[in-house]
Amino acid sequence: MSQKYVHTLxxxxxxxxxxxxxxxxxxxxxxxxxxxxxxxxxxxxxQYNDSxxxxxxxxxxxxxxxxxxxxxxxxxxxxxxxVELKQEMIKFDCCEYTYFEDLALDQNKTLDNLRIExxxxxxxxxxxxxxxxxxxxxxxxxxxxxxxxxxxxxSSFDSFxxxxxxxxRIIPLAAVIHILQAHERARQGRVHAYFMRQMKNELKTxxxxxxxxxxxxxxxxxxxxxxxxxxxxxLFNRKKxxxxxxxxxxxxxxxxxxxxxxxxxxxxxxxxQLQHHQEFDGASNYIKQKLHQYEETEVKSRMKNxxxxxxxxxxxxxxxxPIYPSNEVNGSTILFKEMTIAEVQEFVDKQAQALKNKxxxxxxxxxxxxxxxxxxxxxxxxIMNELEPSKFIPSINNQMNIYKELFYQRDESHNKxxxxxxxxxxxxxxxxxxxxxxxxxxxxxxxxxxYLKLSIDNVKDKQIKKSKKKKKKRRRRNKKTKDIVANRTxxxxxxxxxxxxxxxxxxxxxxxxxxxxxxxxxxxxxxxEKEPMPSLLDCQQLVxxxxxxxxxxxxxxxxxxxxKAVLLAGPRGSGKELLVHIACNQLGGLLVDxxxxxxxxxxxxxxxxxxxxxxxxxxxxxxxxxxxxxxxxEVIFSKKLTTQEKAIEPSRYKRAVRKFxxxxxxxxxxxxVGLSSQPYRARIKQFLQIYQHIILFPRPNxxxxxxxxxxxxxxxxxxNINDVELSRLASLSDGYTAGQILEAxxxxxxxxxxxxxxxxxxxxxxxxxxxGTKVPVFVDEENKIKNWYAKTANGIKxxxxxxxxxxxxxxxxxxxxTR
Numbered sequence: 164m165s166q167k168y169v170h171t172l173x174x175x176x177x178x179x180x181x182x183x184x185x186x187x188x189x190x191x192x193x194x195x196x197x198x199x200x201x202x203x204x205x206x207x208x209x210q211y212n213d214s215x216x217x218x219x220x221x222x223x224x225x226x227x228x229x230x231x232x233x234x235x236x237x238x239x240x241x242x243x244x245x246v247e248l249k250q251e252m253i254k255f256d257c258c259e260y261t262y263f264e265d266l267a268l269d270q271n272k273t274l275d276n277l278r279i280e281x282x283x284x285x286x287x288x289x290x291x292x293x294x295x296x297x298x299x300x301x302x303x304x305x306x307x308x309x310x311x312x313x314x315x316x317x318s319s320f321d322s323f324x325x326x327x328x329x330x331x332r333i334i335p336l337a338a339v340i341h342i343l344q345a346h347e348r349a350r351q352g353r354v355h356a357y358f359m360r361q362m363k364n365e366l367k368t369x370x371x372x373x374x375x376x377x378x379x380x381x382x383x384x385x386x387x388x389x390x391x392x393x394x395x396x397x398l399f400n401r402k403k404x405x406x407x408x409x410x411x412x413x414x415x416x417x418x419x420x421x422x423x424x425x426x427x428x429x430x431x432x433x434x435x436q437l438q439h440h441q442e443f444d445g446a447s448n449y450i451k452q453k454l455h456q457y458e459e460t461e462v463k464s465r466m467k468n469x470x471x472x473x474x475x476x477x478x479x480x481x482x483x484x485p486i487y488p489s490n491e492v493n494g495s496t497i498l499f500k501e502m503t504i505a506e507v508q509e510f511v512d513k514q515a516q517a518l519k520n521k522x523x524x525x526x527x528x529x530x531x532x533x534x535x536x537x538x539x540x541x542x543x544x545x546i547m548n549e550l551e552p553s554k555f556i557p558s559i560n561n562q563m564n565i566y567k568e569l570f571y572q573r574d575e576s577h578n579k580x581x582x583x584x585x586x587x588x589x590x591x592x593x594x595x596x597x598x599x600x601x602x603x604x605x606x607x608x609x610x611x612x613x614y615l616k617l618s619i620d621n622v623k624d625k626q627i628k629k630s631k632k633k634k635k636k637r638r639r640r641n642k643k644t645k646d647i648v649a650n651r652t653x654x655x656x657x658x659x660x661x662x663x664x665x666x667x668x669x670x671x672x673x674x675x676x677x678x679x680x681x682x683x684x685x686x687x688x689x690x691x692e693k694e695p696m697p698s699l700l701d702c703q704q705l706v707x708x709x710x711x712x713x714x715x716x717x718x719x720x721x722x723x724x725x726x727k728a729v730l731l732a733g734p735r736g737s738g739k740e741l742l743v744h745i746a747c748n749q750l751g752g753l754l755v756d757x758x759x760x761x762x763x764x765x766x767x768x769x770x771x772x773x774x775x776x777x778x779x780x781x782x783x784x785x786x787x788x789x790x791x792x793x794x795x796x797e798v799i800f801s802k803k804l805t806t807q808e809k810a811i812e813p814s815r816y817k818r819a820v821r822k823f824x825x826x827x828x829x830x831x832x833x834x835x836v837g838l839s840s841q842p843y844r845a846r847i848k849q850f851l852q853i854y855q856h857i858i859l860f861p862r863p864n865x866x867x868x869x870x871x872x873x874x875x876x877x878x879x880x881x882x883n884i885n886d887v888e889l890s891r892l893a894s895l896s897d898g899y900t901a902g903q904i905l906e907a908x909x910x911x912x913x914x915x916x917x918x919x920x921x922x923x924x925x926x927x928x929x930x931x932x933x934x935g936t937k938v939p940v941f942v943d944e945e946n947k948i949k950n951w952y953a954k955t956a957n958g959i960k961x962x963x964x965x966x967x968x969x970x971x972x973x974x975x976x977x978x979x980x981t982r
Contacts, residue, residue, distance in 0.1 A: 166581060169224050173234075176217045177566060180237075183210050184560055192550040200548045201255040205266060208248045209277055215241045219282040226435050226581040228443040229588070230570060233562055238282055240559040242712050243719040245279075247553055249708045255548070257960035259705060259858060260697045262685035274681045279704050281674055285715045286751040287433065293751040296786070300668045303661045407885065443583040450588050454596045462597060466604045474612065554722040647777045653785050656778045660755070663765040665775070667754045669747040677703050677738060677745060678874050678901070680866035692965065699738060699867045699901065702860050706731070706742045709856050714750055714788040714832050727824050728835040728853050730796065732842040732948065733860025734940045736902025739838045743792050746836075753786050755779055757820075757835075758794035759811045772819040780826065780833075788832035793820075796837035800845035817849075824853060843951040851955065859952050862940050863901050869893035871901055875908050882912075882925045891927040898939035907933045 187207060194200035215238065222234045252261050263277050286293065569587060578584065648656065660666045679699025688695040697705075713719065713726050731739040747754045757779070766775045783789040798804070799813040799820070820835070827833050837854060839845070863871070872892045876882040896904050910933050915923065952958050 166224075166226065169221055172217060173221050173225075173230075174571070176214055176221070177563060177571075179210070180214050180559065181563060183207070183214070184556065184563075187556065194548040197255045197548055200550070201252060204248050204251045204255065204550070205261065205263060208245065208252070208261075209263065209266060209270075211241055211245055211248065212277065212279055215245065215282065216280060219280070219284065222282070222284050223287075223429075224432065226432075226439055228436075228439045228583050229591075231436070231440075233566055233570075235284060235288075236718075237559060237562045238284060239716050239718045240555045240562065242282070242715055243555040243722055244553060244559070246708060246712050246719070246723055247551075247555065251550060253957070257957060257964050259856065259957055260701050262682060262695070262701070264681075264683060265686050274683075278700075279707050281707060281711055281749045282715075283749075286749055289751050290433070296753070297668065299657070300661055300666065303658055304668070307662060404883070439582060443588070446583060446585070446588065447592060450585070450592050451596055454589065454593060458593075458596070459600060462600050463604060466601060467608070470604070470608050558718075647774055648781050651778070651781075653782065656782060660778060660782070664761060665756055665765075665779075667756050669754050670741075670744045672741060672744050672748060674703075674707075674745060674749065677741060678867070678871050679703065679738075679863065680870045682864070683866070694961065694965065696861045696864075697859070698864050699860075702733075702738075702858060703742060705858050706746065709858065710790075710834060710836065711746050711749060714752065714790075714834060717830070717832070720832050721830055725827070725829050726834060726855060727827050728837065728855060730837040730839060730842075730850070730854040730857045731860060732839045732857060732952070734862065734900055734944065734948070735840045736900035737860040737862075738901055739860060740792070740794075743790060743836055743838075747790055750788050750790075752788040752790055753782065755782075755789060755791045756794075757791050759798060759813060759816050760795070762816070763811050769815055769819075772816065776819055776823045776826075780823070783831060783833045788834070791833065791835045793835065793837045796839040797841050797843075797845040800849045802844065802846065821853065843947045847951070847954050857952070857955055857957070859948070861948075862898065862945060863904075865893050865897075867901070868896050868899075868904065871904050872896075872908070875905065876925055880908075880912055880923075882923050884925045888925070888927050892930060895927055895930060896934060898941070899934060899937060900940060903934075903937050903939075907937065 194203065218234055218238050218241065222231060222238065225231050225234065249261070253259060263274065267274050267277055575581075657666065677699070679702075681700050682695055682698045685695040709726070709729055713723055731742070733739060743754070746752070757775075762772070762775065766772055779789070779791065793799075798808050798811070799817050801808070801813075804813070824835060835853075842850070869889055869892075872884075872889055876884055896907075899907075907930055911925070911929050914929075915925075953962060
């Protein structure tokens with residue numbers, strides 16, 4: 164892809180985004196019904212998703228470092244806006260899952276075109292750090308394996324020596340004679356076989372010598388017959404496949420690009436981007452030094468003149484020197500804005516009043532708080548069908564304005580290599596240099612103003628005493644909180660957790676490795692007053708919006724409400740753990756396994772659990788983002804426990820998890836992901852106290868089962884299978900999870916490889932015996948999970964809405980009948 168095409172694509176996406184923003188800012192934010200509000204939000208969601216895909220493509224191919232920074236901030240804003248819109252859809256629809264079937268039909272698009280794809284920039288920007296961390300995990304694990312192997316060898320040798328010394332016994336004469344006879348017969352048999360082998364070899368050599376040059380025609384005939392036989396078989400199979408394709412009996416295979424070619428191209432682009440970024444980073448320090456060298460004196464003199472003029476004019480107007488702006492309000496930045504002296508004085512007076520209000524004693528504050536508690540709060544009518552104000556629209560708008568000012572219709576004929584622009588870099592770093600100089604000037608002028616007040620007005624400034632009080636308070640607070648892992652280094656903590664098996668190496672899986680299909684009958688089912696069950700890809704899209712996008716970057720995480728825990732509930736083998744590994748790979752995050760069975764191996768006691776969670780918290784602050792995975796979450800909150808589950812002591816683990824979730828503060832990119840295969844065993848109230856969002860994974864539907872067989876058998880394993888056989892396999896595997904189906908496919912392919920079939924053909928009969936050995940998910944178990952989900956907060960809201968809609972439709976039908 165050329166850079167010229169990328170720039171045109173960028174200009175088109177900017178136009179699309181500007182139109183979308185104007186329609187969203189100027190459009191109405193309140194609606195008559197929830198249905199209209201939900202439709203409006205879904206349309207905006209699709210447009211933002213389309214622009215996000217285009218910007219991700221531009222970010223991958225652009226080389227210019229300054230343009231890439233603008234696109235990255237734009238991507239952060241759009242991703243954050245998508246998460247906000249998802250929350251609005253949940254509010255209006257009272258359901259975690261959203262379906263875009265009707266909008267895809269209106270826009271003449273497929274559901275694959277509306278699919279949410281994770282931008283690759285989140286992991287690529289930290290490519291080197293992620294590689295170093297994975298290499299460290301691999302080295303620690305390999306070292307552990309070597310040490311275990313040496314220990315096992317030593318223990319086996321010691322046990323052999325001890326057993327040899329212990330097992331000395333007397334053998335009777337008859338047994339000794341029997342053993343000797345057996346060994347002698349075996350020796351004689353081996354000698355006889357050796358002589359027979361030599362005789363056969365001698366006969367073969369005599370036959371080969373007897374064949375002369377005149378018998379070459381016979382050997383050629385033999386070779387030709389074998390070759391013609393193989394060639395005829397190939398032609399027959401090819402014609403058979405062509406006839407089947409004409410009758411639409413075989414599905415056409417996708418033309419996939421060579422992965423090696425794509426990887427080489429991506430590596431070259433990534434190397435170029437890294438080279439340009441390193442040049443820009445190296446030049447930034449040089450540009451700052453030059454700006455300090457040539458412009459520092461001029462900027463200082465200009466700032467001092469403005470400040471002295473303000474001090475003198477304000478004294479002439481008000482008869483006294485003003486209060487100098489503090490560092491909390493960025494010092495003297497207000498004076499360099501387009502403001503009059505009166506406006507500046509008003510701002511400073513407000514600041515002085517705020518400082519006086521801070522001096523109120525604690526007793527007065529307590530009395531005010533008691534009075535406020537006694538007063539009954541006024542109930543305000545909440546407008547349900549109204550959109551909440553966005554925190555990401557201003558940042559998107561700001562970045563678009565920067566693009567228009569700097570790069571829109573800019574002549575770049577001299578910069579064909581797309582390196583950084585020095586003039587733009589100087590304008591960018593000049594503000595930082597001015598801010599550093601202004602801080603120095605503010606500190607000097609504050610001290611001068613104190614002496615001026617003393618010499619002219621005989622007034623002492625009491626601003627110096629405030630800093631001492633603040634320092635004392637901070638020291639007292641720090642004494643209360645004790646850090647258990649204060650003396651430990653991050654490297655030692657990391658090594659210990661990897662050795663204990665708590666930090667896991669992530670599997671090399673991506674979004675495309677999660678196979679499934681969409682729910683195509685959602686709208687028709689809702690029209691018939693039935694709630695559709697989500698498919699596998701619907702669950703994947705929800706995991707992207709609820710887990711991956713909120714942890715993508717610091718800007719997104721800070722502007723969104725805190726999400727501490729998400730539960731993935733569904734039968735075993737439905738792809739919950741695979742999605743956690745995909746999330747870690749796409750984010751470049753750290754995977755921590757805090758399941759009770761894994762923790763019980765090394766951290767048994769209550770003090771051990773405290774140390775463990777403190778270690779995880781310290782690592783999360785240094786290596787964000789962190790995903791804490793807990794398998795078999797129902798064991799911790801279950802009503803009845805087995806003897807094996809009681810040995811883990813889940814009640815103690817429950818308290819530790821609650822404390823850990825409470826300790827997570829805004830800005831810390833940590834998320835606890837619970838996996839549960841039998842959530843109906845647990846107490847619902849205690850579950851809902853921890854988990855804010857619950858994602859339900861049902862059994863795979865017909866479309867997703869068929870797609871699993873198609874992609875694994877035809878595209879990955881290159882098997883010959885008919886369309887009819889695929890539909891037979893999809894109906895045969897009803898009730899089995901995706902994991903069980905994949906295991907069955909692996910077994911069938913291994914059997915075929917062992918028996919060495921000439922044709923790699925596959926039928927449904929090959930899977931009957933393999934699937935019969937596995938236990939499917941029965942309807943009773945699925946109904947239990949559905950009934951449990953109906954008792955959650957979103958499930959109850961959705962049931963109320965269904966009841967209201969059914970009652971309103973029944974009233975309308977009764978009115979029509981009376982007429």
